[in-house]
Amino acid sequence: MSRQFIKGNDAIIVGALQAGCRAYYGYPITPASEIAHAAALHFPALGGTFIQAESEIAAINMVYGTAGMGIRTMTASSSPGFSLKQEGLSYLAGAELPCVVVNVVRGGPGLGNIAPEQGDYFQVTKGGGHGNYRLIALAPNCAQEMCDLTVLGFDLADKYRNPVCLMADGFTGQMMEPVAVPAAKAVPFDHTEWCVRGDAATHKNLVSSIFLESEDLEAHNLKLDAKYKEIEKNEVRYEEYLCDDADLIIVAYGILSRIVYSTIDQARAAGKKVGLLRPITLWPYPSKIIAEYSERDVQFLSVELSTGQMVEDVKLAVEGRAPVHFYGRCGGMVPGGEELLAEYDKILEGVKS
Amino acid sequence: MKVFEKPTSFYPRFERKGGPHKETTHYCPGCGHGNVHKMIAEAMDDLGIRERTVFVSPVGCSVFGYYYFDCGNIQAAHGRAPAVATGIKRANPDSIVISYQGDGDLAAIGTAETLHAANRGENITVFFVNNAIYGMTGGQMAPTTMIGQKTATTPRGRIETEHGNPIRMAEIISTLPAAGYVERVAIGTSKHIMKARKAIRKALTNQVENRGYSFVEILSVCPTGWKMDSPDARDWLLNEMTQVFPLGVYKDDAGERENEWYRPVEPFVPEKVDAYFSAGNFEEADEPIKLDKSLQCKFAGFGGQGILTLGLFMAQVGMRGKLHASWIPSYGPEMRGGTANCSVNLSEARIGTPLVDRPNVLVVMNQPSLEAFEKDVVDGGTILIDSGIVESKPDGDRLNCILIPATKIADEVGTPKVANVVMLGALCAATGAFELDFVEETLRAVVKKRNLVDMNITALKRGYDFVRNGG
Ligand SMILES: Cc1ncc(C[n+]2csc(CCOP(=O)(O)OP(=O)(O)O)c2C)c(N)n1
Numbered sequence: 135m136s137r138q139f140i141k142g143n144d145a146i147i148v149g150a151l152q153a154g155c156r157a158y159y160g161y162p163i164t165p166a167s168e169i170a171h172a173a174a175l176h177f178p179a180l181g182g183t184f185i186q187a188e189s190e191i192a193a194i195n196m197v198y199g200t201a202g203m204g205i206r207t208m209t210a211s212s213s214p215g216f217s218l219k220q221e222g223l224s225y226l227a228g229a230e231l232p233c234v235v236v237n238v239v240r241g242g243p244g245l246g247n248i249a250p251e252q253g254d255y256f257q258v259t260k261g262g263g264h265g266n267y268r269l270i271a272l273a274p275n276c277a278q279e280m281c282d283l284t285v286l287g288f289d290l291a292d293k294y295r296n297p298v299c300l301m302a303d304g305f306t307g308q309m310m311e312p313v314a315v316p317a318a319k320a321v322p323f324d325h326t327e328w329c330v331r332g333d334a335a336t337h338k339n340l341v342s343s344i345f346l347e348s349e350d351l352e353a354h355n356l357k358l359d360a361k362y363k364e365i366e367k368n369e370v371r372y373e374e375y376l377c378d379d380a381d382l383i384i385v386a387y388g389i390l391s392r393i394v395y396s397t398i399d400q401a402r403a404a405g406k407k408v409g410l411l412r413p414i415t416l417w418p419y420p421s422k423i424i425a426e427y428s429e430r431d432v433q434f435l436s437v438e439l440s441t442g443q444m445v446e447d448v449k450l451a452v453e454g455r456a457p458v459h460f461y462g463r464c465g466g467m468v469p470g471g472e473e474l475l476a477e478y479d480k481i482l483e484g485v486k487s
Numbered sequence: 488m489k490v491f492e493k494p495t496s497f498y499p500r501f502e503r504k505g506g507p508h509k510e511t512t513h514y515c516p517g518c519g520h521g522n523v524h525k526m527i528a529e530a531m532d533d534l535g536i537r538e539r540t541v542f543v544s545p546v547g548c549s550v551f552g553y554y555y556f557d558c559g560n561i562q563a564a565h566g567r568a569p570a571v572a573t574g575i576k577r578a579n580p581d582s583i584v585i586s587y588q589g590d591g592d593l594a595a596i597g598t599a600e601t602l603h604a605a606n607r608g609e610n611i612t613v614f615f616v617n618n619a620i621y622g623m624t625g626g627q628m629a630p631t632t633m634i635g636q637k638t639a640t641t642p643r644g645r646i647e648t649e650h651g652n653p654i655r656m657a658e659i660i661s662t663l664p665a666a667g668y669v670e671r672v673a674i675g676t677s678k679h680i681m682k683a684r685k686a687i688r689k690a691l692t693n694q695v696e697n698r699g700y701s702f703v704e705i706l707s708v709c710p711t712g713w714k715m716d717s718p719d720a721r722d723w724l725l726n727e728m729t730q731v732f733p734l735g736v737y738k739d740d741a742g743e744r745e746n747e748w749y750r751p752v753e754p755f756v757p758e759k760v761d762a763y764f765s766a767g768n769f770e771e772a773d774e775p776i777k778l779d780k781s782l783q784c785k786f787a788g789f790g791g792q793g794i795l796t797l798g799l800f801m802a803q804v805g806m807r808g809k810l811h812a813s814w815i816p817s818y819g820p821e822m823r824g825g826t827a828n829c830s831v832n833l834s835e836a837r838i839g840t841p842l843v844d845r846p847n848v849l850v851v852m853n854q855p856s857l858e859a860f861e862k863d864v865v866d867g868g869t870i871l872i873d874s875g876i877v878e879s880k881p882d883g884d885r886l887n888c889i890l891i892p893a894t895k896i897a898d899e900v901g902t903p904k905v906a907n908v909v910m911l912g913a914l915c916a917a918t919g920a921f922e923l924d925f926v927e928e929t930l931r932a933v934v935k936k937r938n939l940v941d942m943n944i945t946a947l948k949r950g951y952d953f954v955r956n957g958g
Pocket residue numbers: 546547548549565588589590591592593618620621622623624629
């Protein structure tokens with residue numbers, strides 16, 4: 135298979151176009167701007183649409199318009215811009231519109247800085263907008279996944295009629311790695327039944343999230359909830375490395391999972407049974423596998439570029455059956471391998487509790 | 488009589504409306520929205536565009552526009568209708584897109600979307616119903632509320648020095664070159680209605696003929712919000728509102744613009760996308776290269792020395808050799824202190840962290856980089872230094888040190904720009920990981936500027952020979 139050597143940010147756009155995405159709407163923000171640069175180059179070249187919108191709010195609402203036509207569309211931003219998209223995401227989820235939204239997370243809160251962080255975990259996985267809704271959240275950790283999970287994101291978005299968030303970080307965006315570009319395939323979904331294309335076949339359709347009557351809105355929420363349960367059943371994705379016999383399971387995603395991966399062999403070489411569990415879907419969360427492991431004599435350590443967000447999901451999965459620890463850096467500080475190995479030691483020696 | 492007939496662009500019965508009364512609208516008696524809806528529906532009938540029309544309803548009393556219009560309907564968030572309309576029109580330029588908005592929606596919360604859609608000359612039609620009040624939320628001040636007008640949030644009347652002045656959107660939008668047609672009309676006497684009907688029709692015709700952005704502001708009544716009966720409301724509109732919001736055509740450039748604002752798009756053709764991106768594919772070696780050990784390299788120097796490109800070349804050489812490869816530039820706090828640097832990993836096994844904090848190969852092209860990174864190099868690691876630039880010497884007992892005057896050699900080759908490639912040659916010789924021919928082929932494949940290829944190859948060989956011949 136032939137490959138190219140490209141940046142994670144570029145790989146997102148390659149994946150999107152291969153998946154049949156036809157319109158990109160964005161607003162510049164570091165460290166997500168390169169995605170817009172790539173989109174500006176490639177979308178028009180392939181007969182698609184690129185608009186630099188007046189704000190992230192406008193961009194997500196342009197996405198709403200195109201998504202309402204049943205056409206694959208996306209936007210990308212970074213944390214402050216992702217905050218501005220929350221209203222739009224709630225509308226997209228409420229109206230059940232498929233799309234992909236990338237958040238290349240940077241340091242916060244407020245203006246923060248442009249360095250990599252994972253402080254938007256709550257916002258992405260718990261719904262930063264209003265109402266009972268969920269985003270399907272995917273966390274790539276390499277350039278290949280920036281491409282592949284974008285493709286998967288479009289498929290899941292169409293399959294469940296729900297927005298999908300690709301939660302990345304500055305490292306996975308900036309990093310260049312070999313990427314095998316997946317073959318483009320015709321989009322296997324037909325949305326004629328509900329979408330509004332401005333043609334005869336769809337002119338009776340309505341895209342909306344209003345349900346004036348309480349009974350109706352409750353029914354709509356329950357329908358969404360049933361869909362979310364279906365997603366939780368079918369779409370959990372994770373990767374594990376040497377968890378089977380581990381005394382300590384490190385839970386980490388995105389770039390941190392790469393750093394942790396490098397430490398596992400080192401720890402094992404020193405006789406310490408450490409394993410890695412990497413959520414690929416942050417929502418739905420791989421709670422079941424974590425719960426299964428927690429039945430054994432084991433400890434967990436959630437490592438994050440935050441002050442402790444995902445660790446809550448680990449604790450929810452473990453339900454008190456095993457100790458759950460946390461180690462995090464933030465603001466752009468990234469733990470090195472030696473720093474992490476020292477943390478593992480503290481836990482395994484019972485110093486940290 | 489025709490006037491009593493419902494336009495066919497309206498549903499015969501309003502089934503989407505809750506409650507028992509499916510024949511009447513949800514609007515208050517005497518409300519202007521109903522009149523405006525009817526005129527739009529009639530124009531849609533006349534132009535035969537019902538099936539290709541998408542009606543974007545706003546948030547406001549007209550949020551339920553989809554009860555009535557027998558066309559595609561999309562309901563937008565408060566103020567975002569022009570952005571939603573943009574997303575529809577761009578994805579299907581053959582659709583007819585109507586953005587229908589109240590004054591709070593269009594001129595307060597959605598001002599940015601309004602102006603920028605106009606400024607891009609979106610080929611859409613905006614109907615702006617200005618009733619000088621927030622109807623839906625119970626009669627608060629709108630951006631178009633008149634001076635002195637009492638509302639729920641201006642109980643003492645609108646005061647200029649406290650609330651500012653009523654905003655004149657038709658005037659503002661008419662200053663934007665890409666806006667094609669801007670007119671203000673009113674729901675008043677039958678003469679006004681006739682003008683309004685004409686303007687609405689023209690604004691839609693413009694879109695059908697791809698003449699670009701059209702904006703019709705319709706002064707309308709809200710008897711409920713204004714706390715007036717219908718006749719008084721009409722009088723107030725005609726006597727007071729038109730003073731502040733003069734009726735008339737503010738701009739009409741659409742005449743010369745037929746089809747100028749049609750923005751074609753193409754459908755998704757998988758083969759075309761495949762062909763487009765496959766141009767970036769790399770030709771890789773038949774057999775993977777064997778490495779004695781994984782290379783964890785750091786490249787550091789001044790910005791402008793091509794240090795990041797040097798790292799990139801190295802990574803591409805590895806990739807062509809079917810190795811796992813990663814390249815990542817310095818990022819965040821690391822970037823301080825006058826060095827640009829990047830990390831490159833080459834390995835037969837899957838690469839964990841792409842960040843190299845303990846390199847076994849360090850390439851430095853300036854003094855601060857040596858000071859910053861020498862201590863990080865693992866014992867027995869290799870360090871390559873541009874000895875023409877870096878003054879001090881690294882610890883030769885701990886590290887395998889290679890000093891090469893790369894920039895000087897590059898000058899001899901023809902340009903200091905290829906000093907990084909001299910270093911690449913030296914690196915190949917020092918690590919013994921790659922055949923010189925293989926590196927040369929890679930360079931030929933990846934160097935973008937064709938006229939620089941030969942110079943790069945010469946630089947590569949000079950660096951390689953320098954190390955092979957013992958410096
Ligand atoms: C984000 C947001 N803010 C506020 C509201 C509440 N709201 C609904 S309609 C409206 C104003 C409507 O006024 P206008 O646009 O003038 O339309 P009218 O009802 O007069 O036709 C407001 C503030 C909302 N729905 N969403």
